[in-house]
Amino acid sequence: MKIAHDIELYRNRLRNLITYFADIPAFQMDEFLSVFALEKYPKKSVIIPPSSENNKLYFIISGLVRIYYQAEGKEITSDFKEENSFFTNGYTLFTKLPNIDYHVALEDTVCLAADYKSIELLSSKYHEIEYLGRKIVEKYYATFLISNYNKLFLSADERYDVFIRERAAVMNRVPLRHIASHLGVKPETLSRLRAKQQSVKI
Amino acid sequence: MLNTFHDIDLYKGMLKKSLLYFTYVPETELNEFADIFYLKFYPKNTDIITPDNKELKGYFVVSGLVRMHYTINNNEITSDFRDANSFFLNGYAIYAQQKNFDYFTTLEDTICLVADWDKVELLLSAYHSLESMGRKIVEWHYAESMRVSYNILFMNTEERFKIFMNERSGLMNRVPQKYIASYLGVAPETLSRLRSKIK
Numbered sequence: 001m002k003i004a005h006d007i008e009l010y011r012n013r014l015r016n017l018i019t020y021f022a023d024i025p026a027f028q029m030d031e032f033l034s035v036f037a038l039e040k041y042p043k044k045s046v047i048i049p050p051s052s053e054n055n056k057l058y059f060i061i062s063g064l065v066r067i068y069y070q071a072e073g074k075e076i077t078s079d080f081k082e083e084n085s086f087f088t089n090g091y092t093l094f095t096k097l098p099n100i101d102y103h104v105a106l107e108d109t110v111c112l113a114a115d116y117k118s119i120e121l122l123s124s125k126y127h128e129i130e131y132l133g134r135k136i137v138e139k140y141y142a143t144f145l146i147s148n149y150n151k152l153f154l155s156a157d158e159r160y161d162v163f164i165r166e167r168a169a170v171m172n173r174v175p176l177r178h179i180a181s182h183l184g185v186k187p188e189t190l191s192r193l194r195a196k197q198q199s200v201k202i
Numbered sequence: 203m204l205n206t207f208h209d210i211d212l213y214k215g216m217l218k219k220s221l222l223y224f225t226y227v228p229e230t231e232l233n234e235f236a237d238i239f240y241l242k243f244y245p246k247n248t249d250i251i252t253p254d255n256k257e258l259k260g261y262f263v264v265s266g267l268v269r270m271h272y273t274i275n276n277n278e279i280t281s282d283f284r285d286a287n288s289f290f291l292n293g294y295a296i297y298a299q300q301k302n303f304d305y306f307t308t309l310e311d312t313i314c315l316v317a318d319w320d321k322v323e324l325l326l327s328a329y330h331s332l333e334s335m336g337r338k339i340v341e342w343h344y345a346e347s348m349r350v351s352y353n354i355l356f357m358n359t360e361e362r363f364k365i366f367m368n369e370r371s372g373l374m375n376r377v378p379q380k381y382i383a384s385y386l387g388v389a390p391e392t393l394s395r396l397r398s399k400i401k
Contacts, residue, residue, distance in 0.1 A: 071355055091352070094345035100356065123337070127330040134326075134337035141344040142298035148351070149294070149303065152274055 022132040036112035041105040048103035063109025069101040077182040224338040239315035251306040258319035266312025272304040280384040
């Protein structure tokens with residue numbers, strides 16, 4: 001079934017998210033939003049593969065993206081990105097080194113995407129956009145730091161509790177083996193944690 | 203160290219040169235930024251930052267050496283080092299507004315230029331060039347953290363040791379071997395073996 005895509009509606013959703021980060025004058029906001037174009041990815045498609053030269057910033061309108069890498073013959077899920085979040089080939093963008101991870105659509109996914117170069121140009125042109133860029137990078141760095149802390153210091157039970165509290169919506173949309181890998185536990189352990197949660201609720 | 207003459211202009215010159223590595227900043231704005239930094243001396247074995255640190259500051263190392271470490275399950279892990287011409291800050295407190303769990307401790311008498319973070323934010327808001335510099339600095343911090351994580355995940359011990367020798371060989375004679383071993387995630391005996399092998 002063909003879906004009609006209302007790009008203006010999508011850009012408004014991006015506008016709403018940006019206002020959470022920074023107060024951008026309307027004319028700058030319009031210029032910023034205009035560099036984003038619609039991109040669609042069917043379920044299971046690879047949006048960003050390893051060693052990618054992809055230099056786009058993506059904003060998810062609908063759908064779900066899984067970020068994972070291969071280590072010792074296993075797939076390790078590092079994150080999930082759902083509606084109203086950004087993703088990018090951050091490793092290559094910031095380190096200039098080849099990325100080793102995959103960004104894959106877990107569902108049919110609709111994004112707004114902009115070349116990072118266009119965003120850099122606008123950042124050079126407008127202080128407020130530069131500030132916006134800094135605040136977005138700071139937020140994603142903070143998420144990375146918190147994720148590191150959780151991996152180091154929280155038990156499996158605690159990591160599960162955090163996940164349920166903060167990412168409950170993702171839980172029902174993602175195969176359990178990916179959630180187990182993301183939490184750093186075996187699928188059997190995840191089942192045990194889920195059962196424990198259910199019995200606590202009863 | 204306290205009684206030695208300190209050429210603050212020289213130190214601020216070092217700071218400005220290191221900042222220009224990130225992006226171009228016009229001289230007047232760079233000078234205004236450098237002027238919010240003040241001199242601090244930390245004797246050897248001083249904790250500059252401790253867990254749950256609430257002071258939000260940025261640090262530039264003029265001379266000396268700082269070790270970043272944390273304790274988990276009663277094991278002390280060395281996560282990184284900072285020597286002259288490098289920056290450090292409490293990323294958890296400043297970027298994530300969370301309690302930090304790590305220590306920043308001097309391995310030698312250390313001289314830093316220090317800035318209060320609220321003054322940093324004020325200047326970044328005042329000047330576009332400084333805002334750009336601020337963004338590139340946080341991008342650099344993020345990049346370094348990602349690179350360290352990936353090296354731990356994907357490189358074997360020997361590869362990590364070779365990177366260390368390529369990029370930070372100057373530390374080998376300044377840092378107790380047990381801390382370098384911990385940083386590389388190996389036992390001290392393994393580090394000795396790796397050093398002999400390279401020789």
